[in-house]
Amino acid sequence: MVDKTSSYKDHVSTITEDGKGRKWMYPKLIKGKLYILRNIFAGALLTLLFAGPFIKVNGEQLILLNILERRFAFFGVIFVPQDFYLFVLGTLIFIVFIVLFTSLFGRVFCGWACPQTIFMEMVFRRIERWIEGDAKQQKKLDNGPMTTEKILKKTSKHFLFLLISFLISNIFLSYIIGSDQLIQIITEPLAGHVTGFISICIFTFVFYIVFSKIRELVCTMVCPYGRLQGVLLDSNSMIVAYDYVRGEPRGKRKREAEPDVIGDCVDCGLCVDVCPTGIDIRNGTQMECINCTLCIDACDMVMKKINRPKRLIGFFSDEHITNRKQFTVGRRIYSYAALILILSAILSFLILRRTDIETTILRASGTLYQMRDDGTTVSNLYNAEFYNRTSQSIKFQVVPQGSGTQIQYITKPEELKKGASMKITFFIIQDIKNIKSYKSDIKLQVLSAGKVLENIETTFIAPPN
Numbered sequence: 170m171v172d173k174t175s176s177y178k179d180h181v182s183t184i185t186e187d188g189k190g191r192k193w194m195y196p197k198l199i200k201g202k203l204y205i206l207r208n209i210f211a212g213a214l215l216t217l218l219f220a221g222p223f224i225k226v227n228g229e230q231l232i233l234l235n236i237l238e239r240r241f242a243f244f245g246v247i248f249v250p251q252d253f254y255l256f257v258l259g260t261l262i263f264i265v266f267i268v269l270f271t272s273l274f275g276r277v278f279c280g281w282a283c284p285q286t287i288f289m290e291m292v293f294r295r296i297e298r299w300i301e302g303d304a305k306q307q308k309k310l311d312n313g314p315m316t317t318e319k320i321l322k323k324t325s326k327h328f329l330f331l332l333i334s335f336l337i338s339n340i341f342l343s344y345i346i347g348s349d350q351l352i353q354i355i356t357e358p359l360a361g362h363v364t365g366f367i368s369i370c371i372f373t374f375v376f377y378i379v380f381s382k383i384r385e386l387v388c389t390m391v392c393p394y395g396r397l398q399g400v401l402l403d404s405n406s407m408i409v410a411y412d413y414v415r416g417e418p419r420g421k422r423k424r425e426a427e428p429d430v431i432g433d434c435v436d437c438g439l440c441v442d443v444c445p446t447g448i449d450i451r452n453g454t455q456m457e458c459i460n461c462t463l464c465i466d467a468c469d470m471v472m473k474k475i476n477r478p479k480r481l482i483g484f485f486s487d488e489h490i491t492n493r494k495q496f497t498v499g500r501r502i503y504s505y506a507a508l509i510l511i512l513s514a515i516l517s518f519l520i521l522r523r524t525d526i527e528t529t530i531l532r533a534s535g536t537l538y539q540m541r542d543d544g545t546t547v548s549n550l551y552n553a554e555f556y557n558r559t560s561q562s563i564k565f566q567v568v569p570q571g572s573g574t575q576i577q578y579i580t581k582p583e584e585l586k587k588g589a590s591m592k593i594t595f596f597i598i599q600d601i602k603n604i605k606s607y608k609s610d611i612k613l614q615v616l617s618a619g620k621v622l623e624n625i626e627t628t629f630i631a632p633p634n
């Protein structure tokens with residue numbers, strides 16, 4: 170059942186109707202079953218998020234996204250810039266997964282797993298309630314005069330907000346630069362880590378502003394994911410929805426009122442009071458709904474009180490509400506799942522066939538061939554770049570294949586540290602008598618302790634015999 174005026178469609182729920190002001194949210198807290206479950210889940214995710222940078226797999230951080238040095242690690246597997254195509258493929262799989270997941274369960278990721286919601290609802294609002302009291306008390310405090318109590322409460326709340334933001338910014342940074350480097354910034358003299366320290370301060374400020382001021386506007390106005398719902402959801406998607414067939418016509422009812430005459434919704438407004446984005450789910454699916462499930466808990470509590478079955482608001486598909494059809498997985502979902510499987514298989518294959526060292530060898534630009542002084546040999550100059558994908562240092566050498574072919578280093582390969590890169594320059598020298606054409610292919614091997622790490626083919630130019 171849609172709001173008769175449909176005015177909710179004309180403006181964002183947390184912005185005043187004239188578009189000039191902000192409606193500050195004071196969501197009520199109902200500790201229902203789903204809220205408790207969500208707390209446990211959020212606790213596990215927060216533990217993982219904070220422990221992540223300090224967990225090492227194969228000597229590498231569990232997840233490292235070092236965009237500055239272009240070094241990435243996932244579960245002990247190191248990715249170098251040359252693996253960019255894998256990153257693109259991985260991103261593609263992730264996008265299809267999001268499409269699949271959203272088509273099935275709507276925006277439930279936002280309410281249950283998104284760091285923004287978890288920090289906002291489970292950490293910052295909790296601190297707010299602890300210091301300023303429940304929704305009613307918070308509103309009274311905000312609208313009341315500036316007393317000593319108010320100053321004390323506001324100061325301590327914002328001090329704690331800043332402290333938590335500082336902690337989050339440290340963790341955030343450790344995912345980018347690595348926990349080892351973060352520990353250096355913390356423990357070593359500031360003069361040596363000015364950039365790192367400034368970054369921490371900037372992130373702290375951003376997180377503080379997001380969680381103390383911007384809040385739910387991140388979900389309703391900034392995040393593009395919510396806006397995708399309109400195209401991804403269909404009548405089979407399971408989302409937080411109000412069962413209007415059962416609930417309407419809404420209205421105050423006595424405990425034993427005849428259920429056939431009026432619907433189950435007693436129009437108490439509790440589902441709106443608990444909503445952190447300020448919407449009325451009874452108006453239907455809305456972009457602002459983050460599927461946090463708080464309104465389900467709230468309505469369940471009301472239904473229990475009036476002796477009616479739970480889940481007037483619940484995880485329903487439109488098909489279930491209108492036609493009472495059971496949830497079915499459609500062809501579209503199977504197609505997404507098949508696509509994910511195929512792309513994942515390709516990604517796994519590409520990851521497995523990667524070599525320990527990524528090598529790029531190119532003839533030095535602007536050079537042709539050089540006739541050697543002995544008159545019997547000719548050389549080409551090459552630049553090579555090596556990336557170590559393993560979690561150990563590697564000693565290696567480049568060995569040309571074929572008789573009469575030698576290598577002469579200008580810069581010699583040294584030990585290549587884990588995840589590091591190195592550039593070297595060398596000549597490949599060939600006997601003139603072996604040259605058959607102006608341009609020919611030559612084969613090189615990158616060897617480490619007698620083991621072939623990579624076979625490379627490149628071109629060699631020389632005047633033909």
Ligand code: SF4
Nearest residue numbers: 434435437438440468
């Ligand atoms: S909490 Fe339930 S009964 Fe109360 S207004 Fe919302 S839908 Fe109706």
Ligand code: SF4
Nearest residue numbers: 444458459461462464
């Ligand atoms: S409508 Fe319900 S599920 Fe959606 S954001 Fe509001 S409380 Fe959360």
